[in-house]
Amino acid sequence: MKNDGFLRIAAATPHIRVADCVSNKAAISALLRAANEQGVSAIVFPELCLTGYTCGDLFHDTTLLQAAERALQELIEESASYHLLAVVGLPAAFGASLYNVAAVFCRGKLLGLTAKSHIPNYSEFYEARHFSPAPDTPIPVTFCGQETLLGRERIYSCADAPEFTVGVEICEDLWVPEPPSSRMAQCGATVLLNPSASDEVIGKANYRRSLVRDQSARLFCAYAYADAGEGESSTDLVFAGHDLLAENGAILAESQPFTTGLVTAEVDLQRLVQERRRANTWADRFGGPAPIPFSLSLPDLTLTRPFARLPFVPQDAQDLSGRCEMILHLQASGLKTRLAHTGVQHAVVGLSGGLDSTLALLVTVRAFDALSLPRKGILAVTMPGFGTTGRTKGNAEKLAELLGVDFCTVPIGDAVSGHFQDIGHDPTVHDVTYENAQARERTQILMDLANQNGGLVIGTGDLSELALGWATYNGDHMSMYAVNASVPKTLVRHLVHYAAQQSGGALCEVLEDILDTPVSPELLPPVDGVISQKTESLVGPYELHDFFLYHMLRFGFPPSKIYRMALRTFSGTYDAATIYKWLYTFYRRFFAQQFKRSCLPDGPKVGTVALSPRGDWRMPSDASARLWLEELEALSIE
Incomplete structure (x- = not known):
């Protein structure tokens, strides 16, 4: 039409x-x-x-x-x-x-x-x-x-x-x-x-x-x-x-x-x-x-209709607080049910000091409190590697202490270096092998610690990362229960901010500093002690990707329409070329990375958009992106 x-x-x-x-x-x-x-x-x-x-x-x-x-x-x-x-x-x-x-x-x-x-x-x-x-x-x-x-x-x-x-x-x-x-x-x-x-x-x-x-x-x-x-x-x-x-x-x-x-x-x-x-x-x-x-000739329309810049996030402050509380409750309730069903009284969370793992730990604490289980049954593990900064490591330690959970540090540098030697990889080459070896080593540690403690590994990856495939296969994309699996990145930030406001004191200060930390997997060495690898510089702004994701999955809109809506919504923030670049990236990655979503662990659905292969999104891993990319290529960039 x-x-x-x-x-x-x-x-x-x-x-x-x-x-x-x-x-x-x-x-x-x-x-x-x-x-x-x-x-x-x-x-x-x-x-x-x-x-x-x-x-x-x-x-x-x-x-x-x-x-x-x-x-x-x-x-x-x-x-x-x-x-x-x-x-x-x-x-x-x-x-x-x-x-x-x-x-x-x-x-x-x-x-x-x-x-x-x-x-x-x-x-x-x-x-x-x-x-x-x-x-x-x-x-x-x-x-x-x-x-x-x-x-x-x-x-x-x-x-x-x-x-x-x-x-x-x-x-x-x-x-x-x-x-x-x-x-x-x-x-x-x-x-x-x-x-x-x-x-x-x-x-x-x-x-x-x-x-x-x-x-x-x-x-x-x-x-x-x-x-x-x-x-x-x-x-x-x-x-x-x-x-x-x-x-x-x-x-x-x-x-x-x-x-x-x-x-x-x-x-x-x-x-x-x-x-x-x-x-x-x-x-x-x-x-x-x-x-x-x-018969009626429809006029060309210049859109005046507003579209939510953050479609997953309510614009009204009161609605947002209620939504955050409900989502945290849904996440914790899902984990609570899984823990009760399995009879498990221990959980292991990889705590990096970043947003996603922080949210996963907050949810796990809620689930343990709901089951009247001691918080010491939660083991938060920080695993510093080649890109870890003192800021994120310090925030992870403070967060675990303030929440009253068990905490340990397992450095991965020596193990990964030994692995590089085993497979003949040059550690000075900072390629995908260099990055993913660290992610897989961390997952192995978490799984083994869970076995030692008779617990479950709690997944930290969010919906936006799943859509883009921004996770290491058989690494951080795998867990025993993924509490953040249907929470988009733009909403993760608001959930952590809500938790900070509810907590106050020293815990609020730590959570606010985590919110202020650039999103990064920290797999490349820092520069002068500062995070050098920023996710949004590599895959694009999450507010754009969440906008694309929502309108593609929720309504099945074609790329050209999503592009038009994004131009209106983000005018003054991103130019047409930038929006086009990341929209093209979104479709390319979304189709290419489906194989990672086809074997996702269980996790609770909290909103209308989710990518569970068992319910909301069933797509063959070898589906072609040609039609969508060709439609984008045919666009005239304003």
Whole structure:
């Protein structure tokens, strides 16, 4: 689909005058024109907005009904030059019945009339006094000089972009136990439009917002809700014009109370379709009425929609604290269950003084505390090698002491040097053999110490490293339980920071210094005692890789779309060439390193994105990256 699936939609509340169709048409016309200029492809106006919702018994007056039809006809004619689909509410009489309808039109053509199915007649509502519910089967009618169908649950599909399929329900239809939108979505509608006239009373806005948000989540859809506002009669009610735009459980935009005008947002139809395909409990409905086709040239969009820079990390501080506590609890609970099941009361953690091993130790301590096991049953092992600095080694010692766990130091320099001599490797050549020999020696030590103590080796590697294959095969990528396996690097940092804030004192100081230490495997000799090997200089910034990983695995987005989203998100931080370089690196490494993920140890899933070969990600180790890399190579770098 053009624009990588992004589509701009709008909800609009015009300032109306009750029963003044000429004035109301002019107000709607101005908003239609503004929407078209802003690249909106679908717009919905409030229920009965051409007449006003609060006309009362005037709805039976022929003069009003004819004026509303004339006004709609003028709007339809004006729309001939617009590249958008519009939904406008008005009363329409056919035979002995009067219907509350939403007229759906596009480029000068009246596509259909969706009539309201559920007519409220309780509390302040008395619509049954005037309106009949939608007929069970569509009926052919002539309206505004055009032949069309009037009915319920009609859907409209764009011939130029099949993902752009629209369903319409009116106000109360959303509030009932089985909304028509549920069936329309199952028949293919990805965009649901609701012309509404919901009066305002205390507490109703929150309920309305929840209703729209939750329906968009259940249906994996975009939902636009246009509410009546200024100009409606205030004889008994007040209308606030509460317009809402939601997508898949998130409110993208909403109007301020008691205002009029346009509310716009970009929705991602490609994401919605992917979500439906991903959920095998989603069931399409077949055999219903054929969608009504319309043709629309989608405008080129300059994205204004924000994307989370750190998609794995909540942006709200309170949400972040709650998320961190929950993740630590999930990690510790997973390890606790494994320890209880095996009857093991000892654990071994390789403690480097870096972020990942720090988090693994914090989780292990939590699990032991939950089982009422003594912390001395945890053995933290630091294994200084050729690249270890005094800073990281010192932090490892302090951390183990402050947490009250057992601690030992096992230098690996002599053992690795002896191994180099055994295999005939020149130790002055700092190649992959030089680095990986250290990682494998450390894993051997941990495994042997675990055997000596009757314990489990706790893995420290995180999700980002697994995605990039930034781990030594049969080295640090192997353990007996990998507590960090589904925690991305950008989130590891926040978890350790949360633990620091919760602890305070000397432990907080150590954790904050660990947070301030550059991410490094420390496999190359330091320079003047300072870490010389910085991971992000070699494989790229983790905030970029986690962004790529999230959108690739969570939504199956193609490289070109992820690149476009990254350009917008990281503008001012990374230039286009840098983003492209690391995105290409990400795909190349992700495919090439699958063999390491195919034999991962067990570990707890904590988020929606994980790479366990037993559950979330099953990919052949010899899958080709050609299609993805060729798509990137075809891009024009901005």
